[in-house]
Amino acid sequence: MNRIDSIVELLKGADTVLDIGTDHGLVLIEAIQKAYIKKGIGSDINQAPLNETQxxxxxxxxxxxITLIQSDGFENIKAAYDVVVITGMGYKMMKQILSKPHQTPNYYVFSPHHELEELRAYLSNHGYEIIDEELVYEKKPYVLLKVIKRFKQLTQEEIVLGPILKTKKAAIPYYESKLNQKLSYVNHLDIVERKRVEKEINFYKDAIRNLSQA
Ligand SMILES: C[S@@+](CC[C@H](N)C(=O)[O-])C[C@H]1O[C@@H](n2cnc3c(N)ncnc32)[C@H](O)[C@@H]1O
Structure with a gap:
């Protein structure tokens, strides 16, 4: 399954889905065509992709x-929704969007294009709980997070590995590639950074060992 298909699978049974940064609108289109959801609201900060999608x-x-609305994050969203999707952008933009007041949905689906660990740390510190994590490959690996608004503090190990992903055997090749990446540069770092990355290396090694034995 590709990234869009996997996002859509997480929407099954929702009523109205708000897709922030909808761009091509493919998530909402596929979810409606599969009759997984009743209505979609696609928002984007840029009008040009919305014109194409319209x-x-x-x-x-x-x-x-499907209704399209030009909006910076939640700013112009007045209608009710029960699920929020924010995928395909960086963590910093996601953080900016989430920090603005908005109706709390039943759940969120997040997938940052980069800085996944920073996103997990942000969620942990701002009253969000990750209730599922799924690994998807499309040229490169992406992790999809299903999240609710409920306080759940993560440990440093959970921030690095993912609180749910670390229980899934499918994560082994992903962790191996992260481990190899870190091993390739750890010795070139200054002492402070090296200590931090060595800790992460140990998280990956332990997780690979534990999952392989499970
Ligand atoms: C790379 S596309 C991702 C499209 C789709 N969500 C996906 O996962 O394939 C990112 C989109 O987010 C939009 N975007 C960036 N910042 C935004 C913001 N603050 N509010 C709404 N949309 C934003 C961009 O205009 C762009 O269309």
């Missing part, structure tokens, strides 16, 4: 099911 929706006859 044309596509018209061709597909989906304009009554």
């Amino acid at each position: 044309k596509h929706l018209t061709e597909l006859g989906l304009t009554d099911k």
Whole structure:
């Protein structure tokens, strides 16, 4: 399954999904076509992709099911929704969006294009709980997070490995590649950074050993 298909699978049974940074709108289009959701709200800070997506929706006859709104994060979103999707952007942008007041959905689906660990740390410190994690490969690995608004402090090990991913055998090749990356540069770091990365290396080694024996 590709990244978009895997995001869509996490929306099964939702009523109205708000997709922030919708761009091509493919998540909402596929979720509606599969009848997984009743309605979609696609928002984007840029009008140009929304114009293209609107044309596509018209061709597909989906304009009554998916509404497009130009908005910086939650700013112009007035309608109710029960699930929020934010995928395909960096952690810093996601953090900016989440830090603004908004209706709390039943759950969120997040997948940052980079800085996954920073996102986990942010969620842990701001009253969010990661309730599922899924690994998807599409040219490179992506981790999808299913998250609810409930306080759950993560340990440093959970921030690095993922609180749920660390229980999944499928994570072994992903952890091996992260481990090899870190081993390739750890000796070139200054002492403070080296200590931090060595700790992460040990998290990966322990996780690979534990999952291999499970
Ligand atoms: C790379 S696309 C990701 C598209 C899709 N969500 C995905 O996962 O494939 C990122 C989109 O986020 C939009 N974006 C960036 N910052 C945003 C913000 N603050 N609010 C809403 N959309 C934003 C960009 O305009 C762009 O269309």
